[in-house]
Amino acid sequence: MSILEAIILAIIEGITEFLPISSTGHMVIAASAMGIGADAYTKVFMVCIQLGAIMSVVVMYFKRFFKNFDFYFKLLAAFIPTAILGLLLKKQIDALLENVTVVAVTLLVGGVILLFIDKWFAKNEEMPENEMTYKKAAIIGTFQAISMIPGMSRSAVSIIGGLTQKLDRKTAAEFSFFLAVPTMFGATVKSMYDEREMLMQADLSLLAIGNVVAFVVAMIAIKFFIGVLTKYGFKAFGYYRIALGLAILILMALGYDLRIAD
Structure with a gap:
């Protein structure tokens, strides 16, 4: 991996991590293309x-x-389902990270769902129940576990989980952001521990550059997302996911090899 490739992936991560369009899916596609x-x-x-x-x-x-x-304990209640399933299914998840077709299909299916989310949960904006309980947190965390499938989007499924608990869009999105902290920290520690021997011989400066770039870009993306979500809802993100998923599937049907080579 070159510095330019590291920066490109980091920019993609920063932009997409908190948007309901799948950061992992976009990085898998970009890494495959490079x-x-x-x-x-x-x-x-x-x-x-x-x-x-x-x-x-x-x-x-x-x-x-x-x-x-109390805030931390509720985050813990939401984090536990993902942590358990992540440990049990790590090998299967890693295998899916190499499958662009899976990413395309989940982007497409998730996009269709987002087209209807605002209508399904419209009452939440009028009469929200924004008090976060342990039960709500655990249910949102269970939804988040679905995002281990590349292309599903951790942000999207955890926000949808919050909407099912009668939170308004802004509150659901912010709890999704908070839940990302223990979830992504745990995933990072686990990944680095599993690959510690390889990392000891690797150029760690690329990881440092990637994290700095992702941090700066994500700061901008969060502000953008909250503004768009509060004012317009999910539909635009749904159309984007559908367009990208269809584009990938069409290119593969036309004979373009988008698979990640062994």
């Missing part, structure tokens, strides 16, 4: 630079993160 998708270092890199992106949440919502201990 011919580095099958590299072991690339796979670790794509996980670890999420740490830079989630640090932007800690900075932007600093007061909320250090308000009370």
Whole structure:
């Protein structure tokens, strides 16, 4: 992986991590296009630079993160389902990270769902129940576990989980941001531990650059997303996902090899 490739992936991560369009899916597609998708270092890199992106949440919502201990326990209740399933299904998840077809299909299906989300949960904006309980947190965390399938989008499914608990769009999105912190931190630590021997011989400066770039870009993306989500809802993101998923499937049907080579 070159510095330019690392920066490109980090920019993609920063832009897409908190948008409901799948950061992992976009990075898998980009890595495949650059011919580095099958590299072991690339796979670790794509996980670890999420740490830079989630640090932007800690900075932007600093007061909320250090308000009370009850907040942390609710995040823990939401984090546990993803942590358990992540440990049990790690090998299967890693295999899916190499499958562009899976990404295309999940982008498409998720996009169709987003077209109707605003209508399904319209009442939440009029009469929201924004008090976060342990039960709501656990249910949102269970939804988040679905995002381990590349292309599903951690942000999208966790926000949808929040909407099912009668949160309004802004509150659901912000809790999704907060939940990203323990989730992505845990994924980063696990990935680095599993690949510690490879990382000891790798150029760690690329990871440092990637995390810094992802942090800066994510700060901008969060502000943009909250503004668009509050004013317009999910439909635009749904159309984008559908267009991208269809484009990938059409290119593959026409004979373009978008698979990640072994």
